[in-house]
Amino acid sequence: MTPVATPFFFYLLSGLALLGGILVITRKNAVHSALALILTLLALAGLYLMLYAPFVAGVQIILYAGGIMVLFLFVIMLVSIEKSQREDQFNKQWIGGLVGAVALGALFVRVFVRSKALHDLTGMPMAQLPEQSNTQEIAVYLYGNYMLAFEIASLLLLVAIIGAVVMAKKRI
Amino acid sequence: MVPITTLHYLIVAAGLFVLGVVGVLTRRNVVIVLMSIELILNAVNLNLVAFSRLWGLHGQVFAIFVITDAAAEAAVGLGILIAFFRNKETVNVDEVDLLKW
Numbered sequence: 001m002t003p004v005a006t007p008f009f010f011y012l013l014s015g016l017a018l019l020g021g022i023l024v025i026t027r028k029n030a031v032h033s034a035l036a037l038i039l040t041l042l043a044l045a046g047l048y049l050m051l052y053a054p055f056v057a058g059v060q061i062i063l064y065a066g067g068i069m070v071l072f073l074f075v076i077m078l079v080s081i082e083k084s085q086r087e088d089q090f091n092k093q094w095i096g097g098l099v100g101a102v103a104l105g106a107l108f109v110r111v112f113v114r115s116k117a118l119h120d121l122t123g124m125p126m127a128q129l130p131e132q133s134n135t136q137e138i139a140v141y142l143y144g145n146y147m148l149a150f151e152i153a154s155l156l157l158l159v160a161i162i163g164a165v166v167m168a169k170k171r172i
Numbered sequence: 173m174v175p176i177t178t179l180h181y182l183i184v185a186a187g188l189f190v191l192g193v194v195g196v197l198t199r200r201n202v203v204i205v206l207m208s209i210e211l212i213l214n215a216v217n218l219n220l221v222a223f224s225r226l227w228g229l230h231g232q233v234f235a236i237f238v239i240t241d242a243a244a245e246a247a248v249g250l251g252i253l254i255a256f257f258r259n260k261e262t263v264n265v266d267e268v269d270l271l272k273w
Binding site: 017021033041047056064072075087092100118137145165166167168 | 174179184190191218251
């Protein structure tokens with residue numbers, strides 16, 4: 001299915017994503033930051049749908065917006081937010097942050113403007129990937145080419161579960 | 173109107189990445205620092221998925237691996253945060269100075 005009004009939805013979704021990002025790093029209340037991050041994640045899921053990646057979009061909504069953000073909200077409720085809200089929200093490193101952001105942004109602009117290889121690549125018309133078989137093809141890659149990485153990812157999750165339990169438990 | 177190319181997506185991802193870096197460098201609340209790291213990971217994911225439109229589905233597979241890593245990182249990071257909050261009653265990064273002398 002060819003998408004309709006692509007530029008409109010692109011600018012809408014990317015604007016929402018960037019707005020959510022700005023809200024995440026400026027809000028005083030951590031719960032508001034978490035809700036803004038959910039807005040960013042949902043907008044990015046929409047962008048993935050526009051890029052013919054329905055499986056990644058679904059994983060993004062279910063795992064990120066549904067799983068990881070619930071974990072974040074639980075932890076925000078566990079640690080006291082009233083006390084931390086009355087304190088200073090930004091540390092003394094804002095000069096370092098500014099310099100880092102400007103240097104990084106300048107690097108990105110330099111690469112995007114000057115790199116000829118990137119322009120040759122990104123200028124070419126985008127292929128329309130078949131979205132009906134997207135999940136099937138990802139599964140073939142995941143259990144074929146990336147079999148070892150997949151197994152290592154499962155091991156990583158096991159280690160993360162054990163580590164989280166060990167650290168969050170009062171007495172083992 | 174200009175047709176949307178891969179470069180547009182890369183610019184959005186760069187903006188999200190810079191926002192995440194600013195959040196990590198300037199915020200004091202550990203929870204919000206972890207959320208900024210999630211922003212950075214999402215920017216990388218957007219890059220990977222945008223490039224997967226040009227080079228086949230490898231980028232999408234890598235995006236799924238990055239999401240797996242983000243889940244593991246969030247679980248361990250928040251576990252550390254709870255353990256730290258139990259000991260020092262604070263969630264500010266600049267008060268994590270037990271090893272400083």
